[in-house]
Amino acid sequence: MDAEARVPQQNAAACSTFCRLWSLAALFHLASYNEWFASIFHFLLLGAALALFCRPNSLYRLLLLCALQVVQLAIQAPMVSNHWLFTGFINATILATYLHATLKKRGAALDQADFYAAFAPLLRLELLLLYFFVVLHKFNFDFFSPDSSCAARFYLVQAEHYSFLPRSFTWAEGAIYFTLACEILIPLLLCLRRTRNSGIMLGLLFHGLISLNPVSRFYNFSSMLFALFFLFGPGNVFALAPEKFSGWKRKISRLSFGGTMLLVAISGAGILFLLNYLNQYLTTPGDMYLAAWILYCLLIIAAFSTTIIKKCACASMGALLAPRHRWLLLLPALVFFNGINPYIGLKTETAFAMYSNLRTEGGRSNHFFIPEELQFFSYQQDLVQITSSSSHAIRGLTGRNQFIPFFELRRFSSQEPLAAVSYWRDGVSTTVGSGANVPELSRPLPLLLRKLLYFRPLEKMGAQKCTH
Structure with a gap:
């Protein structure tokens, strides 16, 4: 099968991967606030996210999750978090793309691969805009001052919580420049074909690291970014992952009874060791969600690491960001407008x-x-x-x-x-x-x-x- 013929298959696999990760992001959002049943919309979001996770190739389940989140966001606004507002922009973009594609096809069935190719460039652009403003807003005197900087404060709190981290003013000051360097490098690396996989890996590691901060349950933000990072992944990485998983299953099935028992014992001991180590940091029932997040984070990083070892063909940046329908650029334009609000005299939150x-x-x-x-x-x-x-x-x-x-x-x-x-x-x-x-x-x-x-x-x- 030539490269051009493989594109629809790769897009369909990429869409299913994104849907599964997007559903998990919704679940981690609910977990971070412990709001599984706080309202009817939380209950419906939970059901929609689980339904999409179980059947990630269903466009209707994706659209249901997107629509529910947008409606819930509209009801709760403006008292929402930044990541939930940005999630709303993403979901609104997916819904608008579907509406446009449906009207254009005039009732004809919408192919999953074509739908992914239509909305993915817009979502990638919106993620880059998010990083642009995250970095731009930090270019202020108080962020670079160790006495007031959020980065320095978060590091000191994290060092207090995790005893192996050094607690010093120098390290706290270094956290300022480390944070800014990572947030500048991630989008830059994503934009370059040769460094795109490194950008994804840096994003996974950096946001996995800051999600462990006890100041807040930042894994709600990180889980959203994890799903969006994979939109930048090489097309064949989504085919390699299932192949590799199937290969592991075949190898395990060929093990003898003794080999299987040894694998179970080693895996069980590893999980128990990890849980025992984490137990010293799990002080509330809600922290069990943090343990689940850590396991998920490690799994995602390991899965991506094993697939990028093989040769993966990265698309050019123009191909990744080129929208099929230019009027849909209105959605990224709204993301941009939201980011410039503080500088034109409008809102300072979200x-x-x-x-x-x-x-x-x-x-x-x-x-x-x-x-x-x-x-x-x-x-x-x-x-x-x-x-x-x-x-x-x-x-x-x-x-x-x-x-x-x-x-x-x-x-x-x-x-x-x-x-x-x-x-x-x-x-x-x-x-x-x-x-x-x-x-x-x-x-x-x-x-x-x-x-x-x-x-x-x-x-x-x-x-x-x-x-x-």
Whole structure:
């Protein structure tokens, strides 16, 4: 079979691999928040993810999972995590691609290989855009300062948790440059044909490593990236993996009874040793999901390592990113727009600036080279400091040396219109008594703005502390 004839077969195998990894990413997301049955949508997401995992060649099961996640995201917005919003962009892209392909074919059956070839370039481009903003947002003075940097803080917490890691200021400072170097190298290596496999491996290792940090269960973010990394894999790697697995099965089936028992004993001892080692770090029932993630992570890295040893033909970058339908580039354009929000005066949360120490509010940006003058909107300039409140939503902000945009105070006040609140705004102290009807605060925000805009608290003075 010549190379051109093998492409549809490789695309179909790649689509099935992506579907299975994508379903696992949804499961690890649910596990990270322990929200299996928190709502009807979590229950439905669980069922859809399991259904797709069991039958990864079903386009309808993939579309069901994508649709459920997008609907759940729309309901929860804007109070969602960065990785879940980006997952929503990915799923919306898959749904839009299917809709376009269906309309174009006018009811004809959609081939799995063709569908993968249509949506995969868009997803690859969106992943590269995500890395672009993850790196861009970190080019600020506070991220490079060991006293305030999220990277330094996370390393020190990880060193405290894992006793074999050195605990020193020098290592914490090195974590800043190590983090940035990896996040720059991963997309660059993915873009070059000769280094693409190295880029995938670096991405798997780096995000597997940071997912072990006790600050948060970052495996929800890493599992999403693992699925997207494989979109950059050589076409024949998806055929090699099943072949290699079948080869292992044949070798095991030929073992004698004694050889089989020895293999079972060695495998069992290895698993018990790993679980016993992990036990010292598993302090809560939810940490069992971390153990499952570690086993999954090791399996993915091992599987990719064994397949890339053989000669794999990597496609050119142009072929990987070339969209079949140019109007679908609107979806990556939305990803780009979401990433530039902090610099144009819009939202500062869920703009892919997670743990970057970025500050753009109040005319005091800490970015190296993006000026405040680019801000077309004034939401970030209208800041208030909460001094007291009876509202459960904002009581935690009282007594802190922090600002929040007035937009967020309006959000909280419209949710609890009878709550009392005192705040400073433009140098003027204002107190709104319990039950007072102040139109500016109690008037509900427009639905579109309420769903799209979300701002984080910021420091009144000094460096921007490490927040999500």
